[in-house]
Amino acid sequence: MATDLIRYDLLVQDALRSVVRKVLADTARAGLIGDHHFKIAFKTQAPGVVVPSAVKSRFPDEMSIILQHEFWDLVVTQDAFEVNLNFSRKPERLIVPFDSITGFTDPSVPFGFKLEPRAPEPAAGRAPATAEIQESAPAPAKTASAKPPSGPAPAKSGQRAEKPAEPAGEAKVVSIDAFRKK
Template sequence: MSGSIDYGNLMHRAMRGLIKEVLTDVAANGLPGEHHFFITFDTGHPDVKIADWLSDRYPGEMTVVMQHWYDNLEVGDDGFGVSLNFGDAPEPLYIPYDSIKTFVDPSVEFGLRFETQDDDDEDDDENEGHADIPEILRNEERPGEASGSKSEASKPAKDAEVVSLDSFRK
């Protein structure tokens, strides 16, 4: 048995399961009401599948919006595929859950952020060995860099209220 409980990875697995469950429901029933998603993912992840011109344009990360127009949403155990509209040209994407950096539904002020220790500014020894530290976001809306939505920039961004698990650590 290990010397400690890996809460960070357990939380990430639970949060990715939530994303999978939400997308499975959307694939079966469509987006209800005003719901829409801003999904930021690592375009350099080895299992991400996007067009070459998109990976050239967004070499580190890309934010996509699922709102007015999306097609062929297929949800799997390790990720999801969807076609989104980029300048009136549909493009298929495959996004593994473990490549997702943020998942935000601004219509209900809900968001998840997946961060690794490398993303944190703190270098103190207290945090050493804690690989993945998830954060839950509220009141965050990030306009997408690339989008499946025609109205991505129509709403102003709100300030984020971040609740960090570090504040509960001793």
């Protein structure tokens, strides 16, 4: 079997991360549209992740957040997103680098995929596979408060920190394991 010098597996993962980046940047700018909402799983110990210590102690390896009813000040940059969520009725700021994300689901559609968290590359290593993708990615969104959906106020259950689960219903999950060398 030939050696994959292009690293298609990394290119596909970078493309999927840019989907998350674009969807969150659009949400930061205009708020959630329709019934769309997002469940994002990530590694809590990954470099650059900032979560409250009490939350990190409950979820020492991986956790999921839901951006639906109660989240504020969503900011999206090229490398990460920041958002305020309530944990035990206390607002906290989270910073989640896109490289730490292990799953993304929009249960309203349903749509979702899993990712492998990207390990930091050594300084003397090769150039990141995201160089071309990042150049064509949309500019980072400016700070904006997400708007709650119109209509009656929903119950305060929007932010749930939970262990990642499989997407509900008939979600289409994209796995790149088939492309990985074994």
